[in-house]
Amino acid sequence: MYRIALLTCLLTVSLMNQVSGLETVTGKYGDIVEIPCNNGRVVETEVTFVKWKYDKDGNILVKHRDQNATVSSDVNYKERVGIKKDFSLFITQVSMADQRTFTCMVVGTADILEYPVQLAVYKVPSQPQITNLTTVMAIGKLTTLAQCRSEGANPAANITWFKNKTPLMTDGAAIKITTNVVVDKETGLSTTSSTLEYTAVKGDIDAKFTCQVQHIKSANVDSSPLVFTVNYPTEKVNLQVVSQGPFKEGDNVTLKCTADGNPPPSSYNFYINGEKKTVNSNTYTLTNVTRENTGEYKCSLVDHEDIVSSVAITVEYLDVALSSTGKIVKKLGESLEMTVDVKASGTTEVSWKKGNAKLNSLPKFDNLMYSDSGVYECVASMADLKKTLTFELVVEGSPVIKNLIKERGLGMTKVLKCVAEGFPKPTVQWSVNGSNDESVSEPGKVTYSLTIAPNDNLTVSCTVSNVLGSDIKSINVSSLVEDVKMDKQADQKDEYSDQTVMAVGIVVGLMLAVLAIGVAYWLYMKKFREGSWKTGEKEDGSAEESKKLEENQSQKADV
Incomplete structure (x- = not known):
């Protein structure tokens, strides 16, 4: 009885001397926490025993001086507690149930003192988890984008949404953020979830959304960036010419219609030569175009024909016509004037050639000669277009012998040369037999050669003819013996x-x-x-x- 009375007295004194302040110790969930007794300032020699208890009636253990500690049978702590030399209490595998007030009661020889300590248990939250994720946003429509969730925290975590690293705030209209905190009944830990509802604008294309988990006992943790497809209606279309110009007749021209909406339309109206053609594509190809295809082309949306775009196409053309083509046959001395008619969509250049020789002007002849015969080429060009026309000029005339001469040949021979003009090339007929040869020095002119060995003086005739006529000339030819006599007489006369x-x-x-x-x-x-x-x-x-x-x-x- 005496002992009980003494303890009661000491407890009363302790309560009277208890300070009003309450010390707090923080412990990490699942770790070991140490709760000090009077901040470790208790001297063992001055203490009869020390008792740790919790809340109002919970006993944990008692430690008498010079004796081992006695742990109570409390199921909450009998396997998880111990006392240190300085009378500090340590608890293993701290949980949320341990978040309470622990009191260290010190009984000395003269008084009883109590030192209450509040244990606060914290736990860092899990990484942010994205759920209920959508993939598409529509402009002007409030859409639930995603839910960000973080579990197992104490105190509860906070979640903030960001767009392109700028925090989002609820405005009740375009942006709504709903946050919910749920405490697990068994563990006492909190799960925080935050749902983002967002009204997209066109500028949100390729925007990056993130949620950030914030906690007093850990660094802020961001989720992976979220990128959403932004759907918006088409406001305008654009018609382009895909093919590389300039275009000439016979080319293929491809048109492409694009829209600024998302998703883009799957079909378009193309207006070709004023006729509407609906195609399940954004391209239309004009094949084998002609100059009649020059004009304005349009494309529009199928369901909104007032949303339209246009482009002009020019098909370049070049037409060249000569007054005469093919083979032109003229008589010697006649006149000929060629004309060229050029029709083109732009400025053209016209050049002339005869064979490989360049001419300075369009061919014009007042008095045709055989040398004017040949193939003439007219080249008209404009940009990438080029056309070439040709004609062949043939100058005809009856043959005329221009010269008939004789020359000394090799040995006992003489060479007669009959120079004639005419076209078609005349044939030759000599009045005597011999070795024939011919050579053409220029158009319409031919030289016939006859090699003979005359034994007597004779007269030789050269006859040339073609379909247009003939001509004949003769020349006296002496024998080689007579020539020798005449040479001697000439030598004697010269000596006298x-x-x-x-x-x-x-x-x-x-x-x-x-x-x-x-x-x-x-x-x-x-x-x-x-x-x-x-x-x-x-x-x-x-x-x-x-x-x-x-x-x-x-x-x-x-x-």
């Missing part, structure tokens, strides 16, 4: 002539020499007489001698 010329030259030279001597003598005598007159002296000899002398001088001068 040379001798005559030499004789005449000698006589003329002598006459000139005599004349020079006479002139010199005359000049001498004249000078001599003039000198006598000047001195007044008379010449020696009589007048008769003087007269004879003058006559002699005169005769010499005549010779």
